[in-house]
Amino acid sequence: MAASEAGPIEPLGAGDLDACMALSIEAGWNQTADDWRHFIREGRSFGNRAPDGRLVASAAALPYDGPFGFVSMVLVTADWRRRGLATRLVDRCVEELQARGLVPVLDATAAGAEVYRKQGFVGQFGFDRWQGMLPVAKAAAEAAPGADRIRALDAEAAGAGRARLMDDFLGRDGTIAVGDGNGFALARAGRRAIQAGPVVAADETVALGLIDRLFAALAGFVFIDVPQAWRRIGDWLKARGFEIQRSFTRMALGRAEPFGLPARQFAVAGPEFG
Ligand SMILES: CC(C)(COP(=O)(O)OP(=O)(O)OC[C@H]1O[C@@H](n2cnc3c(N)ncnc32)[C@H](O)[C@@H]1OP(=O)(O)O)[C@@H](O)C(=O)NCCC(=O)NCCS
Structure with missing residues (x-):
């Protein structure tokens, strides 16, 4: 790989926990190592590395038992942004969930919504x-x-x-x-x-x-x-x-109608889990 290029998308495992935490800490996020462990254990987590081996981008697909699964932890370290890494990682998570027959859903920050809208995600509620x-x-x-x-x-x-x-x-x-x-x-x-x-x-x-x-x-x-x-x-x-x-926007790929019973949900589990 050229020095200016990130490596290919790789699956992330338990050995990447510290590097994953470094990405979410850089963004000022609230997730703990327990949260990352959940994504690694119960879902499929992906990332890209810089030529020096440092993890520079992440995303996770978390299947639920039902019509949808969650896309989470979309993070790109500051000096690797605007090169399409987030777009390609989200595409990979979408493939993962669609292969299981699940609609991809996510909770977008304002910056994330700019990426996801271009990919066909539609806002459901704020x-x-x-x-x-x-x-x-x-x-x-x-x-x-x-x-x-x-x-x-x-x-x-x-x-x-x-x-x-x-x-x-x-x-x-x-x-x-x-x-x-x-x-x-x-x-x-x-x-x-x-x-x-x-x-x-x-x-x-x-x-x-x-x-x-x-x-x-x-x-x-x-x-x-x-x-x-x-x-x-x-x-x-x-x-x-x-x-x-x-504020966040709940978005789903090609679907504006929320899942479940929004009339009974008064706080979500967090933007990483929906
Ligand atoms: C949001 C984030 C993941 C985007 O990562 P990225 O790898 O830079 O995104 P991409 O290069 O795939 O961007 C694809 C397109 O989305 C749009 N986009 C991306 N970031 C944007 C921003 N900050 N403002 C406006 N548009 C943006 C652009 O149209 C971009 O295409 P372009 O660069 O050709 O113009 C990254 O900025 C980040 O980690 N931010 C902090 C954490 C965060 O908010 N994550 C999202 C959680 S929902």
């Missing part, structure tokens, strides 16, 4: 990343539904089975869940902030109650990704000193 500080935990987490119920409620709202993802979240140190048989709210440790979500509930009033209970059990800097339709939740977060850090 959501805002709210960030804020919860100074002290006021209460221990109350009762939460069992893992089976969480898996079922999540699958119904998201529109695809994500049992391995829910089990992974629930098995991590620092994960907190609240809820009952009809809804739940989860929070897990992130690199920069606690990541709250998913939040699944019958309506916005119930969802607010769940978020309130979840927040009562948390202390620290928190991110929560809330679809823009939920204005009362946005107002409630603002009243607690939260602010919008940035």
Whole structure:
């Protein structure tokens, strides 16, 4: 390969974990090594290396049990951008998911949306990343539904089975869940902030109650990704000193209609998982 060219797309494995983390840290993202491990173990992750062997670009395809799979972790280090690496990596992830009969779905940053629109991805809805500080935990987490119920409620709202993802979240140190048989709210440790979500509930009033209970059990800097339709939740977060850090667009290849039951999804699991 010429010194100015990246190598071919390669599959990434457990040995690439540190290099993957370096890419997401450079972008200021919140994913942990546990998140990258999930992509490497449960999906297919790809990357390109510079002539010196350094990983300079990544993307991951994560199949779900249902009509769609997720494209994630599209990252290109600053000095390798605008050479088509992201486009080719996303194409590779699309092939991977389509070969399994799944519609490729992703959550785009503003920069990412520029790339994906050209590839035929269509916007479904927007959501805002709210960030804020919860100074002290006021209460221990109350009762939460069992893992089976969480898996079922999540699958119904998201529109695809994500049992391995829910089990992974629930098995991590620092994960907190609240809820009952009809809804739940989860929070897990992130690199920069606690990541709250998913939040699944019958309506916005119930969802607010769940978020309130979840927040009562948390202390620290928190991110929560809330679809823009939920204005009362946005107002409630603002009243607690939260602010919008940035916004994302849920996009799917050639499909504008969201999957699942958007009326029951009050926070997504995070832009890397949908
Ligand atoms: C977004 C990102 C992955 C793009 O990677 P890339 O390898 O530079 O993208 P490509 O070279 O494949 O870009 C393809 C096209 O998308 C558009 N595009 C890419 N980045 C753009 C930007 N920042 N602004 C406007 N258009 C952009 C351009 O039309 C580009 O074609 P061109 O260079 O011929 O004009 C990279 O900028 C990045 O890692 N950003 C930080 C992390 C991030 O936001 N990732 C996306 C997560 S959803």
